[in-house]
Amino acid sequence: MTPNQAASMTFYEREAILLAPFAMRSADSAGREHPEPLHPYRSPYQRDRDRIVHSSAYRRLAHKTQVFTGEKGDYHRTRLTHTLEVASIARTIGRVLRLNEDLIEALALMHDIGHPPFGHAGEDVLNECTAECGGFNHNQQAVRIVTLLEDRYPEFSGLNLTREVLSGQGSRFKSDSTDTIEQSLLEVQVVDAADSIAYDAHDADDALELGLLDLDQLLAIPLWHDAASRVQREYTALNAKQLRRGVIRQLLDTLVTDLVDSTTSRLAAAPIESPAAVIAYGERLVVPSSTVFEQKTQLERFLFDHVYRHPTVLAERSLAGEALRGMFERYSRHPEELPQPSRERLRQTGIPRVVCDYLAGMTDRFALEEAGFKDGE
Ligand code: MG
Numbered sequence: 444m445t446p447n448q449a450a451s452m453t454f455y456e457r458e459a460i461l462l463a464p465f466a467m468r469s470a471d472s473a474g475r476e477h478p479e480p481l482h483p484y485r486s487p488y489q490r491d492r493d494r495i496v497h498s499s500a501y502r503r504l505a506h507k508t509q510v511f512t513g514e515k516g517d518y519h520r521t522r523l524t525h526t527l528e529v530a531s532i533a534r535t536i537g538r539v540l541r542l543n544e545d546l547i548e549a550l551a552l553m554h555d556i557g558h559p560p561f562g563h564a565g566e567d568v569l570n571e572c573t574a575e576c577g578g579f580n581h582n583q584q585a586v587r588i589v590t591l592l593e594d595r596y597p598e599f600s601g602l603n604l605t606r607e608v609l610s611g612q613g614s615r616f617k618s619d620s621t622d623t624i625e626q627s628l629l630e631v632q633v634v635d636a637a638d639s640i641a642y643d644a645h646d647a648d649d650a651l652e653l654g655l656l657d658l659d660q661l662l663a664i665p666l667w668h669d670a671a672s673r674v675q676r677e678y679t680a681l682n683a684k685q686l687r688r689g690v691i692r693q694l695l696d697t698l699v700t701d702l703v704d705s706t707t708s709r710l711a712a713a714p715i716e717s718p719a720a721v722i723a724y725g726e727r728l729v730v731p732s733s734t735v736f737e738q739k740t741q742l743e744r745f746l747f748d749h750v751y752r753h754p755t756v757l758a759e760r761s762l763a764g765e766a767l768r769g770m771f772e773r774y775s776r777h778p779e780e781l782p783q784p785s786r787e788r789l790r791q792t793g794i795p796r797v798v799c800d801y802l803a804g805m806t807d808r809f810a811l812e813e814a815g816f817k818d819g820e
Pocket of ligand 1: 529554638
């Protein structure tokens, strides 16, 4: 095929040539709730990705906490930079497995779009506040945002995304109580695995930068120890910072390579030859080897005890939680103080859910100002 012939291929033809039999093809999409004509050169999943990138909920991820708030400086990840790391890792995995990268990118860029301000602290408080009307979960909120709350088109609410993207995000929500992610497309499973790889590496990196951990503590964890040994074999006389960055790089490489190798073996052994076979298989196919799975679990336990439960992080969480709870109570008593678009939804949706949607959409900065902690004081 000449470059000119390649350039004139439709996205259907490109996918037919490039993708593996178990990948999800645009041509087999179950479509959108509100049917739309095909775009001349963007595939349905590319359009989904673009709709997500242009949504206001996506832009707000820049000012939402991943683990550490903006008070802690500019080095560490925000919800947006985490999202971009997940998309980057997931696309790498997707390309080598010959999956649908456009679908993967759309899923990765939307996966955390439902997070409220203040990370999991915010999520816990909103879940408590809405206990009597169904609770709050960031994965479910993401579906609410893209089907209902984003207001961009005159013909319908939300972004009218393809059913594959919606059900992919939906399986993340349902997977909190059941094993539906095990019955999801490989593209969905890849994003889930990439999310886990990204936060294992970057939460440790951020915690070291912030001085919540020291390198020696992490070097006692086998996954870190092995990565550090490899880096030190290649480069001698590194200072602590260079070593840390080398380890993060090595860690990502080790985790991604192991995941790709292990997944490739599982797909071949099953054998899996269509997206329908992936779903019917009923077990997760995109998984690390058992050795790496154990080592990852060990690292995650360590991060849970030493980072997510660190007194500094817990103190921030409780302050942020109080601010959010105070606002929930205030707006519930005075819904007339909500902005106009929220007030319009009160009659149909009810006060608690409308207040919750409004608060969940806030960035950390806006929420702190609203709560009376001007400039984060
Ligand atoms: Mg995530």
